[in-house]
Amino acid sequence: MNPFLLNQYAASGVGLLLLLALLGIPAARRTSGGQVIYGSCALVCAALAAVALHALLVPGSGVVAIELPIGQPLGRTKLGFDALSAAFAVIVNLTTAIVSTYAIGYGTHASEPQRVVPFYPAFIAGMNLVLLAQDAFSFLVGWEFMSLASWALVVSEDRSESNRRAGLVYLIMATGGALTLLLAFGVLAGPEGGYSFDTMRQTTAFAPAAIVLVLALIGAGSKAGLVPLHAWLPLAHPAAPSHVSALMSGVMTKVAVYGFIRIVFDLAGPPSWWWSIPVLLVAGVTSLLGVLYALMEHDLKRLLAYHTVENIGIIFIGLGLALAFEASGLEVAAALALIAAVFHVFNHSLFKSLLFLGAGAVLGATGERDMERLGGLIHRMPVTALAFLAGCIAISALPPFNGFVSEWLTFQAILLSPQLPQWIPRLLIPAIGATLACSAALAAACFVKAFGSTFLGRPRAPAAASASETDRWSLGAMLLLAALCLGAGVLPGFVIDSLAPVSQAMVGSELAGQSDQPWLRIAPIDPARSAYNGWLVFVMISIAAVLTAMIVRRFASHSLRRSPAWDCGFPDPSPVTQYSSTSFAQPIRRVFGSAVFRARERVTMPKPGDTGTARLELEVHDTFWEAFYEPVIRFVNWAADRLNTVQFLTIRKYLTLVFVALVLLLIIIGTWR
Amino acid sequence: MMHGWYTQFAQLVLVLVMAPLLSGVTRRIRSRLLRRRGPSIFQPYRDLLKLIRKEAVVADNASWLFRIAPYAIFATTWVAAALIPTFAAGLTFSAAADVIVIVALLGTARFFLALAGLDVGTSFGGLGSSREMMFASLAEPAMLLVVFTVSLFAGSTQLSSISTYMAGPDIGLSISLALALIALIIVALAENARIPVDNPATHLELTMVHEAMILEYSGRHLAVIEAAASLKLLLYLSLIACMFAPWGTTLAGNDVVAYAVGLGAYAFKLAVLGFGLVVFETAIAKMRVFRVPEFLGMALMLGLLGAILLFVSRVSQ
Numbered sequence: 001m002n003p004f005l006l007n008q009y010a011a012s013g014v015g016l017l018l019l020l021a022l023l024g025i026p027a028a029r030r031t032s033g034g035q036v037i038y039g040s041c042a043l044v045c046a047a048l049a050a051v052a053l054h055a056l057l058v059p060g061s062g063v064v065a066i067e068l069p070i071g072q073p074l075g076r077t078k079l080g081f082d083a084l085s086a087a088f089a090v091i092v093n094l095t096t097a098i099v100s101t102y103a104i105g106y107g108t109h110a111s112e113p114q115r116v117v118p119f120y121p122a123f124i125a126g127m128n129l130v131l132l133a134q135d136a137f138s139f140l141v142g143w144e145f146m147s148l149a150s151w152a153l154v155v156s157e158d159r160s161e162s163n164r165r166a167g168l169v170y171l172i173m174a175t176g177g178a179l180t181l182l183l184a185f186g187v188l189a190g191p192e193g194g195y196s197f198d199t200m201r202q203t204t205a206f207a208p209a210a211i212v213l214v215l216a217l218i219g220a221g222s223k224a225g226l227v228p229l230h231a232w233l234p235l236a237h238p239a240a241p242s243h244v245s246a247l248m249s250g251v252m253t254k255v256a257v258y259g260f261i262r263i264v265f266d267l268a269g270p271p272s273w274w275w276s277i278p279v280l281l282v283a284g285v286t287s288l289l290g291v292l293y294a295l296m297e298h299d300l301k302r303l304l305a306y307h308t309v310e311n312i313g314i315i316f317i318g319l320g321l322a323l324a325f326e327a328s329g330l331e332v333a334a335a336l337a338l339i340a341a342v343f344h345v346f347n348h349s350l351f352k353s354l355l356f357l358g359a360g361a362v363l364g365a366t367g368e369r370d371m372e373r374l375g376g377l378i379h380r381m382p383v384t385a386l387a388f389l390a391g392c393i394a395i396s397a398l399p400p401f402n403g404f405v406s407e408w409l410t411f412q413a414i415l416l417s418p419q420l421p422q423w424i425p426r427l428l429i430p431a432i433g434a435t436l437a438c439s440a441a442l443a444a445a446c447f448v449k450a451f452g453s454t455f456l457g458r459p460r461a462p463a464a465a466s467a468s469e470t471d472r473w474s475l476g477a478m479l480l481l482a483a484l485c486l487g488a489g490v491l492p493g494f495v496i497d498s499l500a501p502v503s504q505a506m507v508g509s510e511l512a513g514q515s516d517q518p519w520l521r522i523a524p525i526d527p528a529r530s531a532y533n534g535w536l537v538f539v540m541i542s543i544a545a546v547l548t549a550m551i552v553r554r555f556a557s558h559s560l561r562r563s564p565a566w567d568c569g570f571p572d573p574s575p576v577t578q579y580s581s582t583s584f585a586q587p588i589r590r591v592f593g594s595a596v597f598r599a600r601e602r603v604t605m606p607k608p609g610d611t612g613t614a615r616l617e618l619e620v621h622d623t624f625w626e627a628f629y630e631p632v633i634r635f636v637n638w639a640a641d642r643l644n645t646v647q648f649l650t651i652r653k654y655l656t657l658v659f660v661a662l663v664l665l666l667i668i669i670g671t672w673r
Numbered sequence: 674m675m676h677g678w679y680t681q682f683a684q685l686v687l688v689l690v691m692a693p694l695l696s697g698v699t700r701r702i703r704s705r706l707l708r709r710r711g712p713s714i715f716q717p718y719r720d721l722l723k724l725i726r727k728e729a730v731v732a733d734n735a736s737w738l739f740r741i742a743p744y745a746i747f748a749t750t751w752v753a754a755a756l757i758p759t760f761a762a763g764l765t766f767s768a769a770a771d772v773i774v775i776v777a778l779l780g781t782a783r784f785f786l787a788l789a790g791l792d793v794g795t796s797f798g799g800l801g802s803s804r805e806m807m808f809a810s811l812a813e814p815a816m817l818l819v820v821f822t823v824s825l826f827a828g829s830t831q832l833s834s835i836s837t838y839m840a841g842p843d844i845g846l847s848i849s850l851a852l853a854l855i856a857l858i859i860v861a862l863a864e865n866a867r868i869p870v871d872n873p874a875t876h877l878e879l880t881m882v883h884e885a886m887i888l889e890y891s892g893r894h895l896a897v898i899e900a901a902a903s904l905k906l907l908l909y910l911s912l913i914a915c916m917f918a919p920w921g922t923t924l925a926g927n928d929v930v931a932y933a934v935g936l937g938a939y940a941f942k943l944a945v946l947g948f949g950l951v952v953f954e955t956a957i958a959k960m961r962v963f964r965v966p967e968f969l970g971m972a973l974m975l976g977l978l979g980a981i982l983l984f985v986s987r988v989s990q
Contacts, residue, residue, distance in 0.1 A: 437814035445806035457794030533769035545748035579799020
């Protein structure tokens with residue numbers, strides 16, 4: 001296909017999405033109108049995913065960017081796919097298409113659809129524009145579009161105080177992030193100010209590249225959720241309607257990862273070895289703290305949002321490793337680490353969207369997000385439970401699902417790090433490996449807790465006891481995502497092969513083709529060194545399970561009796577005696593939480609003979625919020641109060657103010673010239 | 674090629690048959706050390722037979738997950754156990770799964786076990802699941818660090834290659850390996866619910882972890898879970914033998930004598946390790962639950978120390 005045509009298709013897809021946003025305003029008045037908009041979004045995204053896949057897989061396609069005569073003053077607007085943006089566009093649009101299908105059913109729950117439906121296509125259009133952009137101006141326009149549209153979706157249910165606060169925090173963080181990215185592009189563009197990516201690649205930056213790295217870490221990291229810039233995620237992601245949460249957590253954070261890769265790997269020039277150190281440190285802290293925060297949480301959607309923080313940490317561990325390897329000329333190792341990271345981006349977009357959709361189905365059926373008031377839903381919502389279970393296994397990095405494959409690849413990259421010549425990364429990387437292993441194990445604990453307290457056990461509140469299964473569109477979308485999670489875990493070789501152009505473009509090397517490997521196994525470096533065959537493991541587990549079941553069926557007693565639970569002879573009929581999500585996390589809180597969260601438990605026992613109730617008080621601090629955010633918030637509030645007086649001046653004072661400002665500006669311009 | 678298949682198949686059957694015997698032997702030795710006569714070493718087989726003939730009693734509100742979990746646990750543990758070279762390296766499926774996959778497969782089994790503990794919604798089940806996952810959050814990374822250390826020596830994460838390398842002449846005594854071995858033993862004790870961490874023979878409410886999770890199981894379901902538990906013990910002992918004592922292990926395709934030697938060596942290694950386990954268990958008291966994290970944290974630190982020493986000191990091939 002003509003590459004020029006391909007990019008035109010992609011750009012017109014974005015235009016179509018913007019048109020859908022406009023059409024959404026009148027269409028949202030009727031339920032069926034909203035459904036049509038969501039359905040059209042699904043179709044457009046599927047088409048965009050197909051176009052991007054074509055651009056990724058067919059060599060030479062998509063290299064010619066289309067130029068639009070708009071976008072002054074920073075130059076002409078250039079849109080088009082290269083390998084990196086095509087790979088991310090496939091990931092983003094595939095997941096978005098499925099989430100939009102879910103929204104056909106789920107979107108009917110919205111209390112005020114006119115505040116959701118028009119912004120939803122605009123949000124998707126913004127994300128696609130970021131990926132299509134080949135110059136800084138349209139990148140930032142897309143970025144802001146994405147931020148503002150998602151902000152509007154976050155505050156779409158602004159009746160609750162917490163949602164309004166989430167909207168405010170999100171807006172501040174998004175603005176700050178965009179500002180740092182603008183500065184990063186400014187540094188990259190150099191004094192001549194060539195804002196197209198092609199020019200930036202050739203320009204040597206006039207400022208130290210370290211500044212670009214730090215600005216990219218802050219700008220993209222604040223959108224992706226790197227600690228300590230993560231605080232808005234658990235506020236904003238859950239506040240939006242669930243299909244939007246799925247997109248924000250599963251997809252928008254990936255656009256931020258794309259921004260980081262674009263700036264640091266592509267535009268900033270060859271990396272120095274020490275670049276990997278801050279990236280790896282921040283990533284390690286992010287992955288461990290993200291999962292610990294998630295474990296302390298008992299709101300299902302907030303738990304999932306915190307878990308995104310953990311997964312972003314895992315992705316950045318891969319990126320940090322890739323930087324270290326690339327700087328030392330170990331190109332194959334760099335390709336392995338980068339592909340591990342991008343593979344995890346793909347995986348995370350699938351299973352995190354799946355889990356948010358499941359949480360949305362639970363929310364729609366029960367009206368509850370608090371896991372302390374859920375339970376036993378596996379009986380009432382069996383299909384949702386099955387899909388959610390698949391997501392839980394995948395995110396806990398357990399074989400044969402996809403989360404395991406990307407972690408396995410990351411571990412393989414870590415095992416190559418003794419080849420690095422510098423001793424600081426060699427000292428740091430095993431510790432990062434331990435952190436990664438620790439957060440994977442804690443993630444499993446976290447999702448046993450999430451699935452166990454939501455779907456297993458007995459209902460803890462009447463709403464959970466009377467829930468019913470969600471609609472067909474939603475179920476279909478969730479099952480499709482679950483199938484993709486399994487498929488990518490069982491046949492990872494195809495994904496790795498498709499990502500080869502990305503590593504070729506970014507680090508100048510690629511892994512050996514996996515399609516040549518016998519039995520569909522993957523062997524990233526050398527089969528004698530390490531190999532994994534997800535397909536075979538899956539088949540072996542299935543055969544072993546079926547064989548065992550057949551043997552048991554043949555030889556064992558068939559009788560089965562239902563009876564009350566045994567519970568060591570003392571079953572308690574009240575559902576509050578079950579382990580709740582807070583009590584499930586108690587041992588982990590005692591082990592890890594006392595240091596990280598300054599968690600304290602106070603038990604007040606009445607004296608013998610006293611009939612008063614015993615009390616257990618739990619105190620958990622969010623250290624980062626208290627140390628970083630509260631001072632800032634106090635300062636902003638203080639400054640706003642001071643500025644308030646400006647609102648009530650006399651006309652004379654206003655005129656003086658304007659005059660002084662004008663003189664000041666003229667002096668600045670005069671001296672600067 | 675065909676030899677690989679036969680050996681692989683033999684291994685699948687061998688671990689299945691040997692696992693209850695290993696449990697029986699360790700129980701017998703333990704009884705003798707406690708000056709009891711103890712049951713026959715074949716008692717675990719009889720127990721399993723008895724259990725599968727019994728009626729299964731399932732709690733009223735147990736879901737489908739409760740009934741499929743035993744098979745999922747057993748199948749994943751069985752596959753993991755069959756992937757470890759016991760008496761012969763060079764198995765057909767070696768290339769399908771390296772030692773990281775084996776650790777992760779055990780994670781899958783644990784995940785289902787913990788979910789099964791939560792399914793009925795009793796306080797004991799939740800207690801067991803919650804503590805099991807807390808132990809695992811330290812034991813699993815410790816185990817992976819051991820894997821890192823050993824694979825850096827061998828230049829491979831494939832168990833067959835590791836085992837061949839460790840049996841070869843290139844390996845000397847090493848501090849990293851010693852640290853890794855200690856860490857692996859601690860992890861093995863914790864993961865198999867052995868004494869300083871948990872007690873497989875107790876039903877005393879507040880001391881049980883593994884037993885608390887499977888409290889609601891009976892009949893054939895319990896039999897499958899018990900079989901999986903004994904397989905897991907065999908797996909850990911085989912893993913220690915394969916990585917740290919690979920002597921006598923043959924290669925698939927060798928002659929019958931080599932196979933016999935390999936089998937004999939394997940049985941001997943299991944007997945020695947089992948005996949060591951029991952002596953350790955009878956000599957030590959069970960820990961309080963919140964002492965266990967310190968114990969496992971020690972394994973994690975030892976593993977990390979071993980790995981860092983190696984990462985810093987070595988430029989691998």
